[in-house]
Amino acid sequence: MxxxxxxxxxxxxxxxxxxxxxxxxxxxxxxxxxxxxxxARYVDYKIDVKLPYRLAVFGFVYIPVFIWQLILSNIDVAKRVLSIQIPLNPGFVKIKTELKGDFAKLILANSITLTPGTLSVDIKGDTLYIHTVDVKGNTAEENKKHISATFEKILGVVFK
Amino acid sequence: MITSIVFALVGLGVLFSVVRLLKGPSAADRVVALDTFNIIIIGTIVLLAHFYNNNLYLDIAIVYAILAFLETIVFARYLEGHYGNH
Amino acid sequence: MKHVLAFIFVIVVGGMIIYALQSNDQFTQYGDNDPRQTTSDAYINRDVRDTNQDVIFGESDDLESAPANTVTAIVADYRSFDTLGEITVLFISSLGVALLLGGVNKKRMALNYTPNFMLRVGSRALFGIILMTGIFIAVHGHLTPGGGFPGGTMIASSVLLLYLADDQFRTKVTGFKLLESFAGMTYVIIGLVGLFIGGYFLENFLPTGTLGNLFSAGIIPIIYVLIGLKVGSEITGIIDNFLTEEAL
Amino acid sequence: MEIISYIFLIIGGLFYLLGGLGILRMPDVFNRIQAGTKATTLGAFSVLIGVMIAHPEWWLKLLLIIIFIVLANPIGSSVLAKAAYLSFDKPKNLVIDQLQDIFGGEDND
Structure with a gap:
């Protein structure tokens, strides 16, 4: 296989x-x-029967959401860059993820990097460490709601 | 006309990242500027392929993208090891 | 004293060179050269033996040198023997690094920090793309710019990515040594087969096909793939030698 | 068709310009990484889509470049961000720093 x-x-x-x-x-x-x-010993590409279904979800749900978020994040960057006094409220926060597979976590981290105001720095276990331009919440749950909730829902379906 | 506009925009992007590359207070800033510079150059190579109507340039763009990524990784790993211990 | 001797030596050698060049009527004198008969034109038209008609992409059959790419025509056909010398130079430098840094009980050098999770996972996905691009470039050396040397470098850089991304990763050095010797040996054997069939070393003895097809140009793609494998394994060996250290 | 392609190219050029401006104007290294990565990724995306519309017969190779950039660019910036955090002084204006849990102090691995 x-x-x-x-x-x-x-x-x-x-x-x-x-x-x-x-x-x-x-x-x-x-x-x-x-x-x-x-x-084949060095890489671990996996495949199973549900792959077409996953690809369909990935292509028709994840990619449009991703591109929309990418455009939003660029508008956000443009707003910050073009204002005279750059509005910043930066910090490093950590959030938990429920995704299991390595590749799922990688896609989640990449998505977070390309969405408004966030940059994933590292992953240890099921904790993502993230640099945000604008810290909104104090606890991990609040931050998760602001940063990664949408993508987790979609990727949870794709990488079951 | 439109060609000139596109290349002017891209060229200004290159110019700004080169300014940061020369100015950057720390080595990490310079590497970030270099990374940005490289991705802009990939786009420029693809634009050249489009305007010269020659798909051989796309091979060059792929190779450049790969080497730019490796370069970022190598510099980042070097910075970790070199400055990380003080 | 040493300086005086060196000065006299330089004067004598310089005088000999000037004398040898002055009394030589083998070379064309300056200004007498006919630009219509330069070698480069013959190379570009694939017309060294004055046998070809016009070269048309996708139509010309059985040219004397069949790659679509002029640089490849020179590197892997007209000057193929020099290329054999070049990869020997690379082999010797790799051998030098191995002599200087190599050893028996070497272990993988541990970098200061464990690699980022995203790098570790992502390198697995990107490794395939980089490796395949390297092989694609080496295989299409006779059609597009590139060829064995850049292709081999890309193969080696995919291995470098795995080295940087994984603390435990270590290539099987013996496998690469075997691959390198196999590639070099096959190059020489192909040259010798050409010597037996056609009368000179590295004669292109396979049918050359139509200019611009994938399966064309006779032995040139084979030679370029061999060069790619040899360069890739040599540079991988160099990387491996630089990233290992004596076990303490 | 040509007009749509040119619109994409100009949008791509604008985002490239935005990326350069972000690199130049942002005050510390992490914000620079953020601005640079996002803007150049969308810029490359847009330029490549524009070229893809103008030359539909090249779409396979352009798709490969898009996949590579979208995968590799965020990974590169993450690695760079970690390196910057480990090796240089932290920016002064941080509101919260939970990254200290794993990288902070003397006991870094």
Whole structure:
């Protein structure tokens, strides 16, 4: 199963680079097979039966929300940068997450970095350490509501 | 006309990040400025591919993106090790 | 005394060079050269032996040198023997680093801080992209700019990313040594096969196909992939040597 | 079609400019990282979408660049933020600093 997942990931990357030409597809499959045998120990790509469903949720729910949040965060940055006296109320806070998988946590941290006013610094266990421009709450729960609640809900569905 | 506007905007972005690269009080500031600079340059290479109508530039953009990412990681790990102990 | 001797030596050698150049009528005199017969034009038109017609992308068959990319035509075909020398230079430098820093009981150097969680997980995802890009560039060396040297460097940088992202990671050095020797040996063997079939070293003995196709240009893609593997494994070896230390 | 592409390109250029301005104007390193990452990611996104609309036959490679940037750019800034926290003096105006729990003091790992 691990080998199939690695092969698929490498093959998709090769297609993205080379395009749908029949020669390239043959060569890409060959290369991906050889590489799979070599690197399957170092990477942990996983795959299961529900993958199409997850990809659908990821593509149609997560990505629009993500792009909207990215635009909002840029408007936020623009507001701060263009004002004469830059409004700041910065601090480092920590929030808890219920997501389990490593890759799910990575996507959550990346989403947090690209949403308004926050930057994830590190993850230890299930705690995310975050730098925010504007500290809103005092407890972890309050901060979580402001920072990561939407993404956690969506990613909880995607990475069950 | 529009080409000039786009390149003027991108060029101003490059200029500002280079100013921060030269000015930056600490090494971390310089690395941040370099990171921003690199991502702007990736966009510029793609723009050149578009205006010269030549998709070979896209390969260069991919390679540049990868090397820029590695460069950021290497500098960050170096800063941790070098200044982190005092 | 030493200075005087050195001065006399330089004067004598300089005089010999000037004398040798002055009395030589092998070279064309300055200004007498005909720019229509320069080598670079012949290289660009793939027309060193005066056998080709115009070179048209996607149509020309059986050129004397078939890569779409002129630099590749020179590096991997007309001057392929020099490239063999170049990768030997790289091999010697890698060997030097290994002699200086290598050893038997080496362990992975621990960096001061444990790597960031996001870096550790994200490098697993990015590793595939970087490795595949490196191989793509090496495989398409005869069609696009790039080729074996940048491709090999990208392969090595994917390994460098794993080194930086994971405290426990260590490559299997013996595997890379084997790969390197295999690539270098195959390069020389291909050259010798060309010597037997065509009469000179690194003769392009495979059919060259149509200019611009993926499967074209005879032995040039094979040679470029070999160069990519060799460069990648050599630089990986250098990285590994720099990031290990004696066990205390 | 060309007009839409040019609109995207100009938006991308504007966000690149915003990223440079953010790098220049923000007062401390963490705010600079934030402004730089967000603005340049959206700028790259927008420029690449614009080029994708103008040249639909390149979409595979452009998609790869987008995936790489969206994945790699936040990771790079996180690593950089951690390095900056560990290695330099903290900014003076912090309201709250819960990161001290793991990195603070002398007993850093």
């Amino acid at each position: 691990k080998y199939v997942a690695t092969f698929l990931v490498l093959f998709v990357i090769y297609i993205l680079l080379a395009g749908f030409v029949i020669d390239e597809l043959i060569l890409g499959a060959l290369i991906a097979m050889i590489l799979t045998l070599i690197i």
